[in-house]
Amino acid sequence: MDAPAIATQNLTRRFGELVAVQDVNLSVAPGQFFGFLGPNGAGKSTTIKMLTGLLAASSGRIQVLGLDLAKNSVEVKRQIGVVPEGMALFGRLTGAEYLNFVGRMYGLDRETAGKRTAELLDFMQLAEQPKTLVTDYSRGMQKKLALAAAVIHGPRILFLDEPFEGVDAIASGTLKAMLQRMIGRGATIFLTSHVLEIVERLCSHLAIIHKGRLVAQGSLEELRAGVEAQAAAALVDAPAASASGEKLTLEEIFLRIVGGTRRSDQELSWLG
């Protein structure tokens, strides 16, 4: 069996008194489209920042492609692509200049960087405004450019933090097409997103983090089976969807795992 593409052991991050991520043990196999979910403030972004070197871990170990991130950070960074929360764009460059720049930062020679830049701009439909500065791009264009920059060096693993946030359906379609193409070629994708429908459609495997702890990990089917088994064991009525023979959606699985509950009508009674 291949070594995991991403593996963490007791990964922990503290911010003063707050433990944002605690003893997280993740394992992502090569070639997986992996969704990393959690409610707001659960520790998703903190985890992805640690996995990509944007944040130091307080304790624990991170292995990427079998390499220890702390000891081989340069070698690891050479093989991964990242679209961080802020997108890491340089606003006062044009799209082509930015992609060329990123390509060369990842060690591509200028000819290769130039050719890939042109191809990526065409694929992402960003070639129409060659002289427009990145700062003047729309949010969707910036997301597409950030994704193009993350893949220009042909990474083996792609980390995406909320790639579909603020992106319209057309841009989202382009992003998804590119991600599917990468998976088809054997790359591993690790993404966080709040849009559960997209995660359900794209990801083969999932992990759910809640209050800094990993509370579930596995394929969607495994997570579904786990939730149903728990419900049965606890003699709790199975959800309506399950009772009617339909599969639980990811949203239902997610809510059951993180314990999301509906508030009673008595609360916020002043709200109309």
Place this chain on the structure above:
Amino acid sequence: MAGLSFSPGMRGQFAAIARVRWQLFVNGVRTIRGRLEVVARGLMFLGFAAAGLAGSITLGALAWLFVSRGRLSWLAVLLWFVFLFWQLFPVMATAFGETVDSSSLLRYPLSFPSYFLVRLVYGALEPSTFLGSFWLLGLAVGIGIADSRYFLWAAIVLLAFAIFNILLARMIFVWVERWLAQRRTREILGVVFFIFIICFQFIGPLMSRIGRNGPPEVSRIGTQVLPYERALPPGLAAAAISRAVQGSFAPALAAFALECVYALAVLWLLSVRLREQYHGENLGEAVARNTAPKEKSAIRFGWNVSGISGPVAAILEKEFHYLSRSGPMLFTFVMPVVILLIFRLGPQTSGKQGNFLAHASDLAFPIGAAYALLILTNLLYNCFGADAVGMQLFFVSPVSFREILLGKNLAHALVLACEIVAVWIAVCFMFHPPTADVTFATVAGVAFALLLNLTAGNLLSIYTPKKIDYGALGKQRASTTTVFASLGIQAAVFGLAAVTLLVARAFGRVWIAAVVFLILAGLTSIGYVLVLNRADRIALDRRDAILAELCRA
């Protein structure tokens, strides 16, 4: 403003805004950096307080002198001084940096009068208002001591003048803010601003040139200017006071009324702009959709710089793109030559009347070169500031901070080299070609100063970065800690260099200075390499703080 009243709801909103400002301040001092900023601001406040007190006493004494000796027309000079300071200081010093982002208040149910007052009151909380008001108070007291009968009238006139100044400063701010809201207009305004600054530098030399033509020339220009001066608010305020002191009450009242009309006109212009904001004007800069038929992208290659690695060449190229797209930066770069021109236009006679370079023209090249280095201070000491969220890329890419800093340092050193060449050529044309020993000593001195500045700049860029925008006019200062540290280092470096050069020059052995500078440069280069080699470790240790500052919205 009709209908302006303090309803209980309005008072609550004002209190809430004041409270949030206080909470922001308290939260800001939780970090060591925040505390350092508070200490630095405290020192600045002491400086402003001293300037306020000294200015108030001086202006009060002058007003007393003019009124008690009957030289009432000179009051206008004092008021023009206050007026120019009040309006120009925010532009020169704070560059339109407002402490309150009051436009974000629009989402709340604020009435227009509330919004207007918030923008006016919180925006006016700046040193120029404090100093200007204090100085006007000094003026009123000075007039009152000279003749107590006119204290009340002077106080009323000066109060109206203060209100006019506050309104005008705010009016200028909100209109400039509107132009700054869009990148293109912001850059155009930046260029206009720097042209204005450059023109401002020529006033002194031109005045001295006019002065040299003798009193008739000065009096002719004065006669031409006076009617306009009297029709403007400082002149009107002065006239309102002086005419009252002379016993001509009707002209005094008329001047005061005209002063009030100016204030009302400014108030109207201010309210026009704020009303637009209040109604949610759209200043979006969305890119127009290109309807031209789609073509394949042309392949464009990055720079090929032999002798340096790909990432360093990429950073070098990126830095040049950034600098070349910044109007304010480009205008900053021409300043050394402009400064030399200003010296050249000054009186060329030697002795006390002449300017410094008139009797020490061999120092023109060192002075121009020193100024060229000085204007790079902001770049050298906050070299990641303009990268903003792009800084994330440096942390996720497989490039060491050693290489990143090398690329940036190389870019800045090349800019300085171009500047030095431009200064040398300018000195040849404006004064005379610098001698070989002066040229060599200057280049050696610049090498030493540059290496020391790069060493300290690299450290401070990592320890106290501050997000800046090369294209914007306002809020372009580095962190206060960096400002103080860089000022100290620059003072020490330039002091040492100046003493070395002047001593060597006094002994007629300028080459000795060159040798000293070369030795110092050699020693400094060791420190530079040590810092470069440790840059990766320091940056990684401080990545949380760096990214928190540079990636903030």
